[in-house]
Amino acid sequence: MAFASKTVFKAASGITRVSSRNTSSAPKVALLGASGGIGQPLGLLLKTNPNVASLALYDIANTPGVAADLSHIDSKAKVTSHTGPNELHAALEGADVIVIPAGVPRKPGMTRDDLFNVNAGIVRDLAEAAAKIVPKAFVAIITNPVNSTVPIAAEVYKNNGVFDPARIFGVTTLDVVRSQAFVAELKGLDVNKTVVPVIGGHSGVTIIPLLSQVQPSAQFSKAEIEALTARIQDAGTEVVKAKAGAGSATLSMAFAGARFVQALIDGLQGRKNVQCSYVQSDVVKGVEYFSTPLELGPNGVEKILGYGKLSAYEESLVQAAVPELQKNIAKGVKFIKG
Ligand SMILES: NC(=O)C1=CN([C@@H]2O[C@H](COP(=O)(O)OP(=O)(O)OC[C@H]3O[C@@H](n4cnc5c(N)ncnc54)[C@H](O)[C@@H]3O)[C@@H](O)[C@H]2O)C=CC1
Ligand SMILES: O=C([O-])CC(=O)C(=O)O
Numbered sequence: 001m002a003f004a005s006k007t008v009f010k011a012a013s014g015i016t017r018v019s020s021r022n023t024s025s026a027p028k029v030a031l032l033g034a035s036g037g038i039g040q041p042l043g044l045l046l047k048t049n050p051n052v053a054s055l056a057l058y059d060i061a062n063t064p065g066v067a068a069d070l071s072h073i074d075s076k077a078k079v080t081s082h083t084g085p086n087e088l089h090a091a092l093e094g095a096d097v098i099v100i101p102a103g104v105p106r107k108p109g110m111t112r113d114d115l116f117n118v119n120a121g122i123v124r125d126l127a128e129a130a131a132k133i134v135p136k137a138f139v140a141i142i143t144n145p146v147n148s149t150v151p152i153a154a155e156v157y158k159n160n161g162v163f164d165p166a167r168i169f170g171v172t173t174l175d176v177v178r179s180q181a182f183v184a185e186l187k188g189l190d191v192n193k194t195v196v197p198v199i200g201g202h203s204g205v206t207i208i209p210l211l212s213q214v215q216p217s218a219q220f221s222k223a224e225i226e227a228l229t230a231r232i233q234d235a236g237t238e239v240v241k242a243k244a245g246a247g248s249a250t251l252s253m254a255f256a257g258a259r260f261v262q263a264l265i266d267g268l269q270g271r272k273n274v275q276c277s278y279v280q281s282d283v284v285k286g287v288e289y290f291s292t293p294l295e296l297g298p299n300g301v302e303k304i305l306g307y308g309k310l311s312a313y314e315e316s317l318v319q320a321a322v323p324e325l326q327k328n329i330a331k332g333v334k335f336i337k338g
Pocket of ligand 1: 058
């Protein structure tokens, strides 16, 4: 099911550029922040993914070395290297999926929101280029604070007149991966068959694992639910503390990011599937962005599936998340709108 789509846009300079997307049968992935702690292992996983035809590595530093290294692997994806803003256009040209782990990570004692001052501008600039060069590509944002960087990218796309809420995603897959690992371990389940939806956002109280909906169904005591929920909400901080100043989760994030990119490619190629991700959504009144299970397909989000029936405890977690999400979203929107 190959298709070619052409997008014509006017750049700020007034120059009209034409961008052709690759066919869905030969997807191009652009990885922005490719030399970093997440970028390198994620690049490795994408290079070895047989569904990726072309892998553009972009960073402001050290890209040639990472690209040379990955390009020696005998897998299909063609690797290209792009360093600095002058080479961003070439990295993005023809991309079907853009993955963004560019930006600084936390150190002990910091919240994800403490990264806003540095990372907001990075995501804004990368989104600006993506909106102009490949407005129809799926954009998977890893850069924290995700609760704010997704609204930032969305506002940039709106300013460019190309916003499609079905194509901009905050990557919350690591919360799902962790929940499934912790639940399977606690309950002695086959981790490969364990499914735990995680809704809300991607920081502290906004991370809401739905332990009442675990598959295969499992029984938890009240104490287990509270302890598991707290561990899942604080799991990023657990890694930040253990790394003691050397950054935050990189390897598990690369794994989660690769899983999410595969899900996007599956959707693009007509293999519909369900993933949790933080997108523009109206499932919770007064909150413009929210993660729930989504059906992914050729156009990105095909259906927002919602979160089904919650336990009273989960309802209380949603209520606790709402003000924090509203604050994070407003901060991102204000950064672009002023
Ligand atoms: N969504 C999630 O679940 C998770 C998100 N993260 C976030 O991912 C981000 C990256 O983390 P790490 O890879 O550990 O950081 P890192 O510092 O190891 O790597 C970041 C990379 O981004 C590059 N970079 C900086 N500015 C750039 C720009 N303007 N354009 C392109 N590249 C640029 C840097 O040169 C560096 O190679 C952080 O914001 C972190 O908080 C981390 C783990 C999980
Ligand atoms: O905790 C952090 O700063 C990185 C992150 O988002 C995670 O590991 O979930």
